[in-house]
Amino acid sequence: MNQTTDILVARGLRKSFGELEVLKGIDFSLRQGELVFVIGPSGSGKSTMLRCFNRLEEPTEGSVTIDGVNLMAPGVDINSMRRQIGMVFQQFNLYPHLSVSRNITLALRKVLKRSASQAEETAREMLEMVGLEEKADAYPGELSGGQQQRVAIARAVALEPKVMLFDEPTSALDPELVGSVLQVMRKLRDSGMTMVVVSHEMRFAREAAGRIVFMSDGEIIEEGTPDQIFENPSHRRTREFVAEISR
Amino acid sequence: MDLIVENFFNIEIMRQAFPLLLRGLGTSALLCLAVIPLGLIGGLVVALMARTHIRVLRFTVIALIDFFRAVPPLVLLIFIYSGLPFAGIQLSPFVAVCLGFLLNNSAYYAEIYRAGIESIGAGQMEAARSTGLNPLQSMIYVILPQATRNVLPDLLSNTVEVVKLTSIASVVALPELLYSADMARSISYNSSPIVLAAGIYLLILWPSVRLLSRLEHRVGH
Ligand SMILES: Nc1ncnc2c1ncn2[C@@H]1O[C@H](COP(=O)(O)OP(=O)(O)O)[C@@H](O)[C@H]1O
Ligand SMILES: [Mg+2]
DSSP, X not given: OGGGGEEEEEEEEEEEETTEEEEEEEEEEEETTOEEEEEOOTTSXXXXXXXXXXXXXXXXXXXXXXXXXXXXXXXXXXXXXXXXXEEEOTTXXXXXXXXXXXXXXXXXXXXXOOOHHHHHHHHHHHHXXXXXXXXXXXXXXXXXXXXXXXXXXXXXXXXXXSEEEEESTTTTSOHHHHHHHHHHHHHHHHTTOOXXXXXXXXXXXXXXXXXXXXXXXXXXXXXXOHHHHHHOOSSHHHHHHHXXXXX | OHHHXXXXXXXHHHHHHHHHHHHHHHHHHHHHHHHHHHHHHHHHHHHHHTTOSOHHHHHHHHHHHHHHHHSOHHHHHHIIXXXXXXXXXXXXXXXXXXXXXHHHHHHHHHXXXXXXXXXXXXXXXXXXXXTTOOHHHIIIIIIHHHHHHHTHHHHHHHHHHHHHHGGXXXXXXXXXXXXXXXXXXXXXXXXXXXXXXXXXXXXXXXXXHHHHHHHHHHHHO
């Protein structure tokens, strides 16, 4: 039963938008506590793959299993599964009409059915974790991009997910704000969170990632440790891409 | 000049007609209390149905929206009140008016909600769904509050239109404000009651219209 340590397993994942095949058979697995970086050229299908992992995008073929539960199985409670798969978006996607605290408590109350006071307590803890406890009553529009992204992380982590998916979490940020978000992600990893991160933050990847996956044209071309991928890639396309983002 | 005052601004006649008009105003208010919530709720339901993934339902709903927006409300009302009895369906004036307004208003309000919902980026729905909220919860707690805020001026302005449109209930002899005024006119053989009714409409709607234009200004910036 070595399977139990695999939190996320994708098998033969394919996705087409009309004629365009965006994912061409992805096999991917993620162990408990692992942090995997996904890199690859724009349009190679990284976002689509992440979105298939929680069925925000419906795969055309293949399976996704989260902690032993097949998301594609008929009758699966997708809402209760999604709560266990945290997602952080490039554009933060906080709810602008709700305070920071209410952004975090909404799903705690409506999905996990926590009481108002319990949910608020959790929100306080989460905001403390991301260093924004004084912003509980602020509205997203009053925060910097970096602060918004940290709230978005807090919102996802509050639901105690088994895995967290990050889709270019720092790409929309001014360079001076990137560090604070990476700091929170580092903290999460150190607490044992299982994470998939689509990002081109090479320094962070080297320091934090256990494994790097290189995608191109809807396929996983190569995967390995940061050293292997960045210093010694075995495929031409990986080499070219790494050279390009290292410039 | 005296003739104009005598026929249109006759204080004595207005005073006599006033109690009747007041009762008419009460009926108009009651009508608004019925048809505005009906339209707001009906419109919301229709707007949500127009987004369904079930194709047949979606096309049917969109076709019905177009249909009821194209049919003049007066034609619709007379059909319901005077046409349906030929099919054995005889409705009271009040119910006939409510039904006519439900069909007409739902279509208009639905279009407004639809524009509001479409003004919210897909990322909001995705974020909500990614936390495990179901489609309805995501709609209620995340999308609709933002959507209605974005189209608040349109909702209000449509509501002002609805209030004005309740005067067409006079054609099915529902004794609302206009009908009462017209009755007073025919009894007194003088147009002053109509002028009084217009004054009452003005008094009630003018603040709403003012508010609306201020709101439109604010949202516009
Ligand atoms: N909803 C969609 N409809 C049609 N094409 C899409 C859609 N989403 C993504 N694509 C296409 O799929 C390809 C992969 O996109 P994406 O997964 O966003 O790549 P990446 O995140 O690696 O940049 C692109 O060619 C993109 O245009
Ligand atoms: Mg992407």
